Amino acid sequence: MADNRQPILRKDSASNALHPLAKLNRLHFWLLVALNIIFLLVGQAAAVILGRFYYEKGGKSKWMATVVQTAAFPILFIPYLFISSPQSNSEGSNRPSIITVSVVYFVIGVFVAGDNMLYSIGLLYLSASTYSLICATQLVFSAILSFFINHQKFTALIMNSVVVLSLSASLLAINDDSDKPAGVTKSKYVIGFLVTLAASAMYALLLSLMQLSFQKVLKKETFSVVLEMQIYTALVATAVSTIGLFASGEWKTLHGEMGGFTAGKIAYVMTLVWTAIAWQICSVGVVGLVFVVSSLFSNVISTLSLAITPIASVIILHDKMNGVKIIAMLMAIWGFGTYIYQNYIDDLKAKKPPSAIDDAPHESRSC
Numbered sequence: 001m002a003d004n005r006q007p008i009l010r011k012d013s014a015s016n017a018l019h020p021l022a023k024l025n026r027l028h029f030w031l032l033v034a035l036n037i038i039f040l041l042v043g044q045a046a047a048v049i050l051g052r053f054y055y056e057k058g059g060k061s062k063w064m065a066t067v068v069q070t071a072a073f074p075i076l077f078i079p080y081l082f083i084s085s086p087q088s089n090s091e092g093s094n095r096p097s098i099i100t101v102s103v104v105y106f107v108i109g110v111f112v113a114g115d116n117m118l119y120s121i122g123l124l125y126l127s128a129s130t131y132s133l134i135c136a137t138q139l140v141f142s143a144i145l146s147f148f149i150n151h152q153k154f155t156a157l158i159m160n161s162v163v164v165l166s167l168s169a170s171l172l173a174i175n176d177d178s179d180k181p182a183g184v185t186k187s188k189y190v191i192g193f194l195v196t197l198a199a200s201a202m203y204a205l206l207l208s209l210m211q212l213s214f215q216k217v218l219k220k221e222t223f224s225v226v227l228e229m230q231i232y233t234a235l236v237a238t239a240v241s242t243i244g245l246f247a248s249g250e251w252k253t254l255h256g257e258m259g260g261f262t263a264g265k266i267a268y269v270m271t272l273v274w275t276a277i278a279w280q281i282c283s284v285g286v287v288g289l290v291f292v293v294s295s296l297f298s299n300v301i302s303t304l305s306l307a308i309t310p311i312a313s314v315i316i317l318h319d320k321m322n323g324v325k326i327i328a329m330l331m332a333i334w335g336f337g338t339y340i341y342q343n344y345i346d347d348l349k350a351k352k353p354p355s356a357i358d359d360a361p362h363e364s365r366s367c
Helices: 026-056 062-067 073-082 098-125 128-135 138-149 156-173 186-218 223-247 250-259 265-292 295-316 323-351 354-359
Strands: none
Touching (some): 026 265, 098 128, 128 295, 138 186, 156 186, 223 250, 223 265
16 A cells, blocks of 8 residues: 555645544544554454465365455445545546556456465465464565655665565574474475565565556545555456466365365355464454554554464464574564554654755655
8 A cells, every 4th residue: 555654634724624533532433543552453363364274174176265365345335335435526638547547456356366275375375373474574575665656765774674585484494393283294385485575576576566557547535435446456356366267177175175175064164164263354454544644654563463363373383482483483573563663763854844954954764
């Protein structure tokens, strides 16, 4: 998402009078913020854990695991229909053509489908905790790609975050893989590690492309536009994943897979259904925090969820947490902290009036 520093509710005092959340008192505002935080944290942790549960109990279809990551996108129509962003009279003339927007949504949707497939393969060969810790490297790739694509500065704190998170991933790479899922060989463990790393890089690229789309094509980042991006790219991703499911022939094995699911047929269906719902609950939380607070705050909570998921997987799935993984997790948390602190500094500078910034002593922030 675009790096929108100011809270959306404070952008335009004139439009705030029409904003559906403008009349909320402070208590209700923070309750809404807390609700969206819960959606994001619980949604992502539940989706990853249920995805791993699907594989552990006998699920084998990588394409099915990919489909469910976006299949429940119609849920996003609920906030889209009930909460609309204020529009100015000049928006109609600045709106890009339907063909242009469709091409953007289609290209990003195809990328999302490919990225989801990589994540499905990674989760097949890795434990949920190891998988989540490797996913944290998306911050490394985000920092690098944002520097080249979105022209964001590469600061000392960001450099620290990149180095620490890279070392954290390296520790997992040389781990003795004693926590690998049953039946996964050393070579498959390595494949899972590399594929998850590639998925994290691709996800970071997707974020940069989305930000570029908001800046150069859509030219705005209101609640409705962000949700439209989520809905239509998820629609494309679901269609592409479904085509892959049938083209690969995996659909023929689903009936037998359901019968062989050790937790039972009902559990098989419910696992897929709730995995799909969990991913979209997470999406509602992400977009909700962008709408209610800011994209900065949403990114911070999204980052926090990457640290919570490994802990949840240890508690629920009883993943092994050896010394190497504990050190890797602590290093990842340190990397998260420096990344979040840098965003906090940027947010403070973005809120300063231009005169205060001009009068302040200049310092070099880029490496």
